[in-house]
């Protein structure tokens with residue numbers, strides 16, 4: 483796969499994440515979404531040890547570079563972040579910077595972008611079904627549900643039937659089927675979320691967070707989409723209810739305190755438009 487090496491991912495809400503994390507000298511961090519390593523590097527520079535996940539094999543070179551600089555302070559795991567349930571030991575910070583990176587969106591051959599033509603792929607890991615294969619396999623009702631749930635598309639049924647009957651194989655072929663220009667980005671986003679089972683991954687990973695955190699440890703999540711933000715918000719709220727509540731799973735029998743939700747400043751959005759829909763939510767495991 484040919485990558486555009488000129489693309490640089492600007493980390494979103496990096497200062498806010500570092501501030502929310504506090505003093506991390508000698509602490510243990512899980513970076514669930516390594517990307518270009520912006521968060522990981524900031525935590526390592528601040529004296530933490532970091533275990534980072536990314537399901538995209540293309541980030542390996544950046545991970546190796548950081549490994550060569552920081553040695554045992556850093557470990558990279560080339561797997562989906564739901565695999566964190568298998569980690570041994572306890573951590574002080576677990577951070578998720580959800581969604582895709584600039585490197586992924588800016589390479590036409592990966593099929594994430596409607597701005598350039600490429601195969602309708604959209605797989606972060608390169609494994610599993612491409613977006614074109616998923617469209618071929620789904621019923622139009624199921625495709626409409628994906629467009630509605632993850633793209634908020636109003637006439638999802640009509641559009642799903644049009645997409646099903648055309649079975650587009652390229653990003654431009656899909657784009658040309660979408661008559662309302664305002665629906666283009668949401669349709670691409672909805673398919674990407676489905677192809678990568680992004681919500682399932684998030685739910686599974688969050689499930690293991692309470693058991694992985696030390697007392698005083700924090701979980702910080704940057705979300706970009708209303709459904710993922712709702713999952714994080716509801717999960718944090720559930721953890722923050724009093725222990726003894728029968729609705730709380732046993733592994734979450736700990737008291738969590740929510741950190742104020744933060745959004746990017748206008749200056750950050752002007753410098754990095756990708757930040758515009760970002761929300762940073764956090765919880766502290768207080769006992």
Ligand SMILES: C[S@@+](CC[C@H](N)C(=O)[O-])C[C@H]1O[C@@H](n2cnc3c(N)ncnc32)[C@H](O)[C@@H]1O
Pocket residue numbers: 491492493494514515516517518519520521522535536537538541561562563564579580581582583606680683684
């Ligand atoms: C927004 S970027 C992270 C950028 C990173 N914080 C930085 O500063 O460079 C999101 C990254 O998370 C990865 N990713 C998304 N979902 C994932 C999952 N379920 N498991 C592992 N990696 C995932 C993507 O491949 C992408 O590289």
